[in-house]
Amino acid sequence: MVDSLMTGPKARRAALRKLLSTGAATTQSELCEMLARRGHQATQSTVSRDLKLLGAERRHAEDGSIVYRIPPRPRRGLSADMVTNIEHNETVIVIRTEIGRAQAVGLDLDALGDRDVMGTLAGDDTVLVIPRSTTRIPALLARLRRLVGSGG
Numbered sequence: 001m002v003d004s005l006m007t008g009p010k011a012r013r014a015a016l017r018k019l020l021s022t023g024a025a026t027t028q029s030e031l032c033e034m035l036a037r038r039g040h041q042a043t044q045s046t047v048s049r050d051l052k053l054l055g056a057e058r059r060h061a062e063d064g065s066i067v068y069r070i071p072p073r074p075r076r077g078l079s080a081d082m083v084t085n086i087e088h089n090e091t092v093i094v095i096r097t098e099i100g101r102a103q104a105v106g107l108d109l110d111a112l113g114d115r116d117v118m119g120t121l122a123g124d125d126t127v128l129v130i131p132r133s134t135t136r137i138p139a140l141l142a143r144l145r146r147l148v149g150s151g152g
Helices: 009-022 028-037 044-054 102-112 134-148
Strands: 057-060 066-069 083-088 093-097 117-122 126-131
Touching: 009 028, 009 044, 028 044, 044 134, 083 134, 093 102, 093 134, 102 117, 102 126, 126 134
Parallel strands: none
Antiparallel strands: 057 066, 083 093, 093 126, 117 126
């Protein structure tokens, strides 16, 4: 049964986040199977990347087993649910956000401490990302898109 009508990386990560909240999975293979039962086909390497993006850790459960969990503390990362679009013009990267959310996204981006980001400038619904080098824009753009679950 599929968790929602939403598909793709964002939907898979949302389903994975729900699974992690139950604390039932002890291996990445188990998580792959659980996701498949919910309509999200994923390889072990994809689940591994998703776990890293979500900030998941292996923790001791109450019964002593080791399970994957997302720690209760806020994860430092890009506010994926606030971002509507990411594009570039070979000089800078522009992140479009929901109205009033650009400053939060800018702060999250600054907190990542990405070596390829020289700085950010946030307005109301737009974050301007100034890269340290224009030659690194494709790699930086790919990382940002992975953080928000957008392949394109």
